[in-house]
Amino acid sequence: MRCLYLFQQLRYVLNAGLNFLRRTVGPLNQATITLLSLGLATSLALGFRSVGITESSIVLLYLLSVVIASVLAGRISGIVASLVAVVLFNFLFTEPRFTFVVSDPQYLVTFPVLLIVALISSELTGRIRKQAEEAQRREFLTKQLYESSRALLGAQGQEDVAVAAANHLSGLIEQFVGCFVHKGVRDLPFITPEELADIEEIHEKASALLRQPYSPVSTKLTVLNSPWMLTPVGVHDRTLAVLAIRIRGDELSPVDRESIRAVVVQLALALDREEMSRREQNARIETERERLRANLLQSISHDLRSPLTAIVGSASAILEENRISETTRLELIRTIRDDARWLTGLVENLLSLTRAEAKSVQFSGNVDILEDILSSALGRIEHIHETHTIEVNLPSEPSFVQMDSGLMEQLILNLLGNAVQHTPKGSRIAIGIRREADRALVTVEDNGPGLSERALEHAFERFYTERAIADAQRGMGLGLSICRSIAEAHGGTISVHNKPEGGACFVVRVPVYDAELLNEVPDGTEQS
Amino acid sequence: MKYKPLVLVVEDDTPIRRFMVAGLSTQDYRVIDVESAASGVSQAASHAPDIIILDLGLPDRDGIDVIRELRVWTQAPIIVVSARGQERSKVEALDAGADDYLTKPFGVAELLARIRVALRHLARSSLGMSESAEFRAGDLLVNLNNREVTMRGEKVHLTPTEYRIVTVLVRYAGKVVTHQLLLTEVWGPESSSETQYVRVFMANLRRKLEPDPARPRYLLTEAGVGYRLMDE
Numbered sequence: 001m002r003c004l005y006l007f008q009q010l011r012y013v014l015n016a017g018l019n020f021l022r023r024t025v026g027p028l029n030q031a032t033i034t035l036l037s038l039g040l041a042t043s044l045a046l047g048f049r050s051v052g053i054t055e056s057s058i059v060l061l062y063l064l065s066v067v068i069a070s071v072l073a074g075r076i077s078g079i080v081a082s083l084v085a086v087v088l089f090n091f092l093f094t095e096p097r098f099t100f101v102v103s104d105p106q107y108l109v110t111f112p113v114l115l116i117v118a119l120i121s122s123e124l125t126g127r128i129r130k131q132a133e134e135a136q137r138r139e140f141l142t143k144q145l146y147e148s149s150r151a152l153l154g155a156q157g158q159e160d161v162a163v164a165a166a167n168h169l170s171g172l173i174e175q176f177v178g179c180f181v182h183k184g185v186r187d188l189p190f191i192t193p194e195e196l197a198d199i200e201e202i203h204e205k206a207s208a209l210l211r212q213p214y215s216p217v218s219t220k221l222t223v224l225n226s227p228w229m230l231t232p233v234g235v236h237d238r239t240l241a242v243l244a245i246r247i248r249g250d251e252l253s254p255v256d257r258e259s260i261r262a263v264v265v266q267l268a269l270a271l272d273r274e275e276m277s278r279r280e281q282n283a284r285i286e287t288e289r290e291r292l293r294a295n296l297l298q299s300i301s302h303d304l305r306s307p308l309t310a311i312v313g314s315a316s317a318i319l320e321e322n323r324i325s326e327t328t329r330l331e332l333i334r335t336i337r338d339d340a341r342w343l344t345g346l347v348e349n350l351l352s353l354t355r356a357e358a359k360s361v362q363f364s365g366n367v368d369i370l371e372d373i374l375s376s377a378l379g380r381i382e383h384i385h386e387t388h389t390i391e392v393n394l395p396s397e398p399s400f401v402q403m404d405s406g407l408m409e410q411l412i413l414n415l416l417g418n419a420v421q422h423t424p425k426g427s428r429i430a431i432g433i434r435r436e437a438d439r440a441l442v443t444v445e446d447n448g449p450g451l452s453e454r455a456l457e458h459a460f461e462r463f464y465t466e467r468a469i470a471d472a473q474r475g476m477g478l479g480l481s482i483c484r485s486i487a488e489a490h491g492g493t494i495s496v497h498n499k500p501e502g503g504a505c506f507v508v509r510v511p512v513y514d515a516e517l518l519n520e521v522p523d524g525t526e527q528s
Numbered sequence: 529m530k531y532k533p534l535v536l537v538v539e540d541d542t543p544i545r546r547f548m549v550a551g552l553s554t555q556d557y558r559v560i561d562v563e564s565a566a567s568g569v570s571q572a573a574s575h576a577p578d579i580i581i582l583d584l585g586l587p588d589r590d591g592i593d594v595i596r597e598l599r600v601w602t603q604a605p606i607i608v609v610s611a612r613g614q615e616r617s618k619v620e621a622l623d624a625g626a627d628d629y630l631t632k633p634f635g636v637a638e639l640l641a642r643i644r645v646a647l648r649h650l651a652r653s654s655l656g657m658s659e660s661a662e663f664r665a666g667d668l669l670v671n672l673n674n675r676e677v678t679m680r681g682e683k684v685h686l687t688p689t690e691y692r693i694v695t696v697l698v699r700y701a702g703k704v705v706t707h708q709l710l711l712t713e714v715w716g717p718e719s720s721s722e723t724q725y726v727r728v729f730m731a732n733l734r735r736k737l738e739p740d741p742a743r744p745r746y747l748l749t750e751a752g753v754g755y756r757l758m759d760e
Contacts, residue, residue: 367724379748379749
């Protein structure tokens with residue numbers, strides 16, 4: 001173990017040294033390196049010769065210079081160095097010196113052996129060098145892949161993934177990198193960074209590539225004198241994204257190419273994963289919606305029948321039965337009116353439901369005053385005063401809320417209706433508005449029996465009903481769930497709790513519209 | 529013999545038309561009822577009704593269009609009938625020249641009340657009567673001569689703008705006044721389109737004038753459309 005560790009340490013040190021050498025020597029060209037190492041060997045050899053060291057050692061010196069040349073400058077340089085070394089050795093050190101003539105026949109063995117040894121060692125060192133380079137390249141690639149995948153894993157949703165990929169790649173290759181990716185179902189792509197959308201040629205070309213079936217071929221184009229590369233990212237035949245890379249200088253370096261390839265692979269995987277999870281989620285939502293729709297239909301048809309039966313029955317009784325007393329007749333007519341009113345409420349609620357779920361009011365509603373809507377709602381349910389005491393608490397400052405006024409009114413009506421329905425006659429219902437930081441709160445409290453444990457948990461679920469107290473009332477467990485839909489469509493929440501002193505308290509929280517407007521309201525001129 | 533005002537009812541749904549006719553005939557009104565916009569316009573031209581009840585959802589023509597056409601040659605009050613949730617089309621109808629609106633479903637009492645208000649305004653303007661110096665509704669009294677507003681005999685202190693709003697509402701008493709109309713009348717036609725101003729002032733005004741906010745009685749809010757000062 002320890003041995004292995006030491007070995008690794010050693011390899012690390014060697015690698016670092018080699019890298020350092022290569023980095024400092026790198027800029028020099030291969031010929032210079034070869035010349036330098038041969039020159040160094042020659043001058044050393046001349047020195048050695050003058051102190052009487054024999055030619056066999058000089059041969060070794062030349063061999064060393066060949067190895068150095070092939071390590072630092074590659075295989076070709078090694079071969080060239082081998083040939084030059086033999087020639088130099090012949091010219092400078094063998095008798096007669098400074099000629100290419102050889103007097104001693106033993107050199108006829110020395111030269112070829114020197115040449116062969118030099119060639120073999122340069123070949124071997126060249127190969128080792130290449131392997132080391134390959135290993136390093138692989139290590140670099142693995143690291144790149146790992147880092148890109150880590151950068152992309154942290155992102156959620158297509159757009160985040162695109163941003164992460166562009167930023168990551170831009171950091172790696174130190175170039176401007178943008179990314180085009182599909183956005184939802186619409187035709188327009190999501191573009192990061194945003195300013196890329198302003199470069200028309202790129203915008204157009206990249207959008208076109210995004211719509212085309214995937215092919216791994218990059219497109220080059222020149223915009224404002226700088227070259228760009230558009231690289232599609234895809235799986236099978238689907239193009240998932242297009243990377244837009246500005247190329248500084250003439251060409252991308254091999255390292256940059258590798259970086260780009262790594263990011264492209266990871267980006268494709270990440271986007272594919274995103275798309276799959278989104279599709280799964282859509283399927284789940286669709287199933288849930290289907291289920292709700294079926295429930296809703298069932299529940300409505302059931303709840304429509306009872307008031308309709310009452311209306312038809314009462315009307316036919318009045319028409320066909322002429323011995324009916326005046327009091328009974330009036331009662332029947334009142335039933336017709338009340339049930340028709342109930343049906344109206346049901347229809348309003350169903351319409352509200354579809355409207356609340358179809359859109360987010362936050363971005364489409366007008367700005368209105370919550371107190372106005374409360375007042376309007378109260379005006380619509382005059383009959384509430386016949387059975388209950390209503391108390392209203394308004395703040396001194398009006399609360400502006402971006403809203404769909406019809407839906408908001410429905411929410412208040414439903415909460416009041418719910419309170420009436422679940423409290424005995426003569427109960428007190430308090431409705432109030434107050435502020436809490438950037439939220440406006442609508443509270444509806446009563447002094448009735450409160451909600452059961454189960455009801456507290458399920459109150460806002462569709463089709464959940466508790467037995468109403470007033471037995472003439474019908475409930476289909478829609479009102480409060482619609483309240484929730486409406487509150488959420490306004491970017492708000494709804495909750496319910498039992499008050500310690502008894503009775504239920506419903507709280508709706510919705511975001512307040514920019515309150516600065518209030519300060520800008522101009523008051524009229526003086527009263528003349 | 530007393531003059532009986534002529535009411536033209538334009539409504540395509542037969543049961544609704546029937547109950548409106550029934551409700552109006554028992555009162556002192558003469559009624560013509562038609563079921564399409566085309567015959568509505570021609571009947572209006574040939575009979576010159578005192579008041580027109582117009583359903584906004586007619587099958588043959590856009591109701592707003594019909595109002596614009598009628599307004600070219602008649603000043604007869606137009607009351608539009610529309611469903612709840614169509615606040616935008618109500619505002620459009622009022623802007624196009626309608627005088628008031630009824631939201632379905634409505635009762636006979638509500639219909640008659642709207643007609644009475646409309647006829648009262650018509651009588652006042654056609655006789656060239658100046659606005660009376662005093663407006664009274666329940667416990668609310670507005671004296672336009674000495675610029676005084678009292679509630680149950682007690683003076684209510686209003687800011688100049690609030691008072692101006694009150695005078696506009698009094699002028700249109702009983703009828704709905706849209707946010708935009710209030711804005712133009714109080715702040716002038718040059719004012720910005722920010723109807724928020726109006727709402728803030730109305731909120732304050734209501735606090736001063738409504739004795740019981742749980743039962744708004746004088747300044748009614750018509751959600752999404754505007755306000756109505758009750759006068760009966």
